[in-house]
Amino acid sequence: MLLEWMMNGHAILYTGVTLAFWSTILIVGICYTIFDLGFRFDVAWFLTETSPFMWANLGIGLAISLSVVGAAWGIYITGSSIIGGGVKAPRIKTKNLVSIIFCEAVAIYGIIMAIVISNMAENFSGTTPETIGARNYQAGYSMFGAGLTVGFSNLFCGICVGIVGSGAALADAQNPSLFVKILIVEIFGSAIGLFGVIVAILQTSKVKMGD
Amino acid sequence: MAESRIHARGRLFSFILLFFVGLSSVNSTAQVPLVIWSTDSLPPLPSPSAGHISSDQELAVYLRPVFASGPHTVLLFLQEKLSKDDLTHYGGVFGNKQDSAFKNLEAALRSSSSVTFPALEWRSPSAVTALLEAELGASPVLADPDTLSHLSIDTSVNNLLLINLPYCSDSLKSCKELLHDNDEVLGKALSVLQTKGIPYISIFTGQQPSRVISETAVPQEKVGRSLLQAVAPDVKPPIVFNSTGNPCIMLWAQNLNVSVSESTGWIDLAAQTPNLTGSTCSSSSSQLVLRYPSGHVLSFSMSQRFYPVSARNWFSLDTVELQVGGVTASYVGSRGIYAPAEYSFRCQSVNNFQNALLVMNSTNQSLSQWRLNFIDFQIQGFSLNNGTNFSYASDCASFFTPAIWMGLLTSLLMLLIFVYGLHMIMQLNTMDRFDDPKGPSISVPQSE
Numbered sequence: 001m002l003l004e005w006m007m008n009g010h011a012i013l014y015t016g017v018t019l020a021f022w023s024t025i026l027i028v029g030i031c032y033t034i035f036d037l038g039f040r041f042d043v044a045w046f047l048t049e050t051s052p053f054m055w056a057n058l059g060i061g062l063a064i065s066l067s068v069v070g071a072a073w074g075i076y077i078t079g080s081s082i083i084g085g086g087v088k089a090p091r092i093k094t095k096n097l098v099s100i101i102f103c104e105a106v107a108i109y110g111i112i113m114a115i116v117i118s119n120m121a122e123n124f125s126g127t128t129p130e131t132i133g134a135r136n137y138q139a140g141y142s143m144f145g146a147g148l149t150v151g152f153s154n155l156f157c158g159i160c161v162g163i164v165g166s167g168a169a170l171a172d173a174q175n176p177s178l179f180v181k182i183l184i185v186e187i188f189g190s191a192i193g194l195f196g197v198i199v200a201i202l203q204t205s206k207v208k209m210g211d
Numbered sequence: 212m213a214e215s216r217i218h219a220r221g222r223l224f225s226f227i228l229l230f231f232v233g234l235s236s237v238n239s240t241a242q243v244p245l246v247i248w249s250t251d252s253l254p255p256l257p258s259p260s261a262g263h264i265s266s267d268q269e270l271a272v273y274l275r276p277v278f279a280s281g282p283h284t285v286l287l288f289l290q291e292k293l294s295k296d297d298l299t300h301y302g303g304v305f306g307n308k309q310d311s312a313f314k315n316l317e318a319a320l321r322s323s324s325s326v327t328f329p330a331l332e333w334r335s336p337s338a339v340t341a342l343l344e345a346e347l348g349a350s351p352v353l354a355d356p357d358t359l360s361h362l363s364i365d366t367s368v369n370n371l372l373l374i375n376l377p378y379c380s381d382s383l384k385s386c387k388e389l390l391h392d393n394d395e396v397l398g399k400a401l402s403v404l405q406t407k408g409i410p411y412i413s414i415f416t417g418q419q420p421s422r423v424i425s426e427t428a429v430p431q432e433k434v435g436r437s438l439l440q441a442v443a444p445d446v447k448p449p450i451v452f453n454s455t456g457n458p459c460i461m462l463w464a465q466n467l468n469v470s471v472s473e474s475t476g477w478i479d480l481a482a483q484t485p486n487l488t489g490s491t492c493s494s495s496s497s498q499l500v501l502r503y504p505s506g507h508v509l510s511f512s513m514s515q516r517f518y519p520v521s522a523r524n525w526f527s528l529d530t531v532e533l534q535v536g537g538v539t540a541s542y543v544g545s546r547g548i549y550a551p552a553e554y555s556f557r558c559q560s561v562n563n564f565q566n567a568l569l570v571m572n573s574t575n576q577s578l579s580q581w582r583l584n585f586i587d588f589q590i591q592g593f594s595l596n597n598g599t600n601f602s603y604a605s606d607c608a609s610f611f612t613p614a615i616w617m618g619l620l621t622s623l624l625m626l627l628i629f630v631y632g633l634h635m636i637m638q639l640n641t642m643d644r645f646d647d648p649k650g651p652s653i654s655v656p657q658s659e
Contacts, residue, residue: 010637017630039521039551040609049613050620058621065628087655130546130570 048129052140052209053121059147060118063200066151067110070158070193074103078165085173092172095179099165102186106158106193113150113200117143122210139209146200153196160189240264241333241423244295245416246316248325253277253412256326264330267342273326277412278346284370285343286404286413287351288397291378293417295329301390312390315398316415323413336418340373343414347371356399364409374400378421447481449589451599452490452499458595459492460499461555462511465587469507471535472580480507497592508534513592515552524552526593531569533583540578542569548590550605555591558607560584568607 032038078099086093120143126132168182242264247253256273259265277283298304303311311317319325331339340351351373354362364370376393379386397415404411449463467480485501489510492498500510515526527549531542547568550556562584563569569583591601611619 010634014634039523040605045609046613046616050617051613054617054621058624087653128546 048137052132052136055140055144056117056121056209059144060114060121061147062144062151063117063147064110064114064151067113067154067158068107070155071103071107071110072158073155074106074158074160074162074165075100077159077162078103078169081166081169085169089173091176092169092179096165096169096172098183099161099168099186102161102165102190103158105190106154106161109193109197110150110154113146113197116201117146117204120204120207120209124209124211126211136209139207142203142207146203149203150196150200153199154193157190157193157196160192161186164189241420242295242330243293243333243339243417243420244298245270245328245331245339245414246320246325247327247412247414248320248323249277249412250323250410251412252324253326256328259329264332265328266332267334267338270328270331270339271342271346274343274346278369282367282369283347284364284366284372284404284409284411285347286372286374286400286411287340287343288374288376288393288400288413288415289340290376290393290415290417292419292421293378293415294421294423296422297390301387312387313394315394315401319397319401319413331416333420339414339416339418343371354400356396356403359400359403364407366409378417449599449601450485450487450499450501452487452492454490454492457597458599459592460490460497460511460513461589461591461595461599461601462499462501463587463589463601464585466585467509467588468582468584468586469509469533469535470582470584477582477584478505478507480505480509485509492592494593499590499592506536508532510534511590511592513590515593524593525549526552526556528556528590528592530572531583533581535581538578540575540581541572542583543572544569546570547607553594554603554605555589555601556607557587557589557601557604558585559587561588561607 032041078096082093082096082099120139124132124136126136129137164182164186168179168186171182172179254273254276298313301310301312303309303313344350347369349369349371351371352362354372354374356374359372359374362372364372374396376396377389379389382389384392401411401413449461451458452460464481468477469480470477480501480503483503483505485503487500488502489500490498495516496512496514498510498512500508502508510530510532511528512530512532513526513528515524517524527545529543529545531544533540533542542563544561548556548558548561558568560566561568562582563571564582564584571579589601589604594602
């Protein structure tokens with residue numbers, strides 16, 4: 001059975017990629033150790049030499065893209081259940097659009113945060129870490145963190161709402177009185193996306209990029 | 212028996228000609244081929260190694276025993292010019308035997324015992340004649356086939372008959388025709404002697420080589436391959452400061468360029484010899500002061516201490532000071548010039564204006580024009596341990612630049628996202644849980 005699993009194309013691909021990744025890490029680590037060049041592995045150098053703009057824009061990109069992934073996933077799960085259940089019980093389709101709207105809200109949080117964060121990105125004229133200044137570094141890292149925060153929160157919120165909405169649709173198809181109760185669960189699920197947005201706003205509140 | 216002997220002679224002649232072909236590409240000093248054949252048998256000559264040019268001595272040594280056994284008549288065919296190339300060019304050696312211009316010569320070599328000197332060192336036009344004269348003790352008699360038939364030859368004494376043959380010149384005849392005519396003369400002369408019944412030793416050679424391939428002079432000192440680039444200049448030794456007899460600070464740079472203003476231009480301090488007075492050295496700090504005859508003073512201050520996070524000693528070049536005409540400019544280098552204390556620091560370019568590792572300390576406007584540009588700079592202030600070699604050089608250039616790291620990070624992130632998406636799509640399957648081919652198909656109500 002293991003052989004059957006191994007014969008699967010996915011498994012071979014992922015095994016190969018994992019093997020390549022870990023062997024690269026192992027060999028690089030061994031070389032650093034053998035040649036006593038461990039001092040050249042400098043995380044601080046990496047963080048100060050890389051541009052704050054990279055971090056800021058990664059944050060913006062992740063904010064919107066992860067939120068959209070969450071929303072899309074949720075809609076896909078809910079939508080397929082609504083469509084499937086709607087075949088036997090067509091009355092469910094109008095009421096269950098609420099679940100879709102909850103999923104969509106997550107994507108809207110993501111795009112709002114992405115716009116808010118991108119408005120904070122300003123030009124600065126420094127080129128070395130001293131001339132760039134601590135505030136710009138802080139801005140870059142904050143924007144990255146905020147993007148990550150809102151992105152991942154919305155990702156899992158979207159999935160959560162989607163799965164719950166799917167259950168709601170199918171339960172509604174069986175018994176119409178169940179829908180309202182399950183909707184409460186969905187509301188709790190969508191609150192967590194909102195938490196992510198609030199924290200991201202707090203993170204970027206002190207950001208001031210520029211000279 | 213006779214056929215096999217003729218066959219053997221033919222093979223011998225073609226082998227001789229091919230031998231000429233093989234050897235013709237090698238030698239470049241003046242040389243002339245020489246062929247000897249005789250009605251009597253000639254002693255065998257060990258074949259010379261390829262490229263060997265026989266000297267007159269070797270010819271004399273060979274001929275002496277031949278001539279010693281009684282009186283001989285030697286018929287010398289002296290072509291004005293002869294080289295191996297003529298024989299290969301016109302000898303029909305490339306399978307075109309019918310085009311050969313040396314048919315009589317070939318026939319003679321086939322029918323008589325013969326010996327060849329493929330390359331005889333040539334010194335002067337009359338060398339062979341003089342040698343034969345000396346060996347035989349007879350002076351040469353000029354002849355040609357017509358006079359030869361009228362000549363009475365006394366076989367009881369040594370005779371040297373000399374037939375001069377012309378070589379190709381810019382005459383009306385083509386070279387091949389001329390050589391063919393020479394061959395005819397040769398054939399006629401031999402037949403005359405044969406009809407007379409006189410045993411002879413016949414030699415065919417040239418007065419001078421017709422073609423000398425001159426080699427370009429090979430420089431004798433360099434055998435083997437060498438680079439064609441310009442000769443690298445001698446590397447000057449590093450500047451070493453000794454404290455209590457042991458080397459303490461070492462500095463090497465290809466150029467130590469300083470410029471005070473645009474108009475004065477660059478001065479390379481590395482070309483001058485510095486005075487090291489004022490330099491100090493201790494376990495935690497070192498200072499190298501270079502006083503140059505041109506009045507410049509360059510000083511490097513380094514310090515070393517233990518850093519607890521990385522748990523090792525690091526040294527840094529804290530300041531570089533340049534003093535020109537009483538004015539001192541100070542540059543901070545500790546930001547970028549550092550290395551573990553056991554190693555030296557090396558950088559291709561240490562300057563204060565482009566990717567500057569040296570940053571001006573003060574804001575004095577007049578000093579802002581000053582430029583420092585150290586090229587191929589290596590410095591070590593600690594841990595020399597009595598040796599005068601630099602320790603391992605920690606280079607200022609890292610393996611990946613920050614830009615490469617940024618690109619790698621972003622690309623890998625996008626690749627991860629792509630792979631994740633691909634995985635999700637690839638594991639979508641059509642639901643077949645409720646497939647029941649034998650059961651009734653589902654009924655869809657038409658109304659709610």
